[in-house]
Amino acid sequence: MAIQRMDHVGIVVDDLEAATAFFAELGMELEGEAPVEGRWVDRVVGLDDVRVDIAMMRTPDGHGRLELTKFHTPRAVGSEPENAPANTLGLRSIMFAVEGIEDVLARLHTHGAELIGGLEQYEDGYRLCYVRGPEGIIVALAEQLD
Structure with missing residues (x-):
């Protein structure tokens, strides 16, 4: 069986309000916001005591979505230099x-x-x-x- 579609791209951010405002200015629509926590999310992401806030943003055509996630616990960690250049490995x-x-x-x-x-x-x-x-x-x- 092949994939059916790409549902969304997730981005971990520290300032959820600023990231939401940025993508809204670009023309994305806020689909919803919610706190997420519990054993089920701990098991999905492989971390303990997860407590996050998410904002789901949707493109105007309704086909593309971004999930912006602010981790309260455990705290988010950086894996690359701030303002990494375009040739840094990973999603750019x-x-x-x-x-x-x-x-x-x-x-x-x-x-x-x-x-x-x-x-x-x-x-x-x-x-x-x-x-x-x-x-x-x-x-x-x-x-x-x-």
């Missing part, structure tokens, strides 16, 4: 198709986002860039050219 970025990429960049800047390199055009098809948001999360933005 999440790409979103956008309209009005310059406007999106300006709005994200108000939430502390920084352009990593530059806004570039790829052939005649796309304008794209990498943006570093809260928690060092790298978001790739692509705007299709007409």
Whole structure:
């Protein structure tokens, strides 16, 4: 049996409010927030005494979702340098198709986002860039050219 779909991507954050605001500014919709704890979650994630808050964000088309998770216990740990470069092993970025990429960049800047390199055009098809948001999360933005 093959997979049916990709349900969501999980991101552990320290500042859940800032991460939620950042992705909401990008155009994602808050689907729900909830505290999660108990033996069942301890067994799923392989940790003891888990207590987290989650915010589930949904793309406007309803197909993509991000689960933002703030660990209260046990405390989250870092495994790589803060603001790791794009060539660091592991999950590096999440790409979103956008309209009005310059406007999106300006709005994200108000939430502390920084352009990593530059806004570039790829052939005649796309304008794209990498943006570093809260928690060092790298978001790739692509705007299709007409």
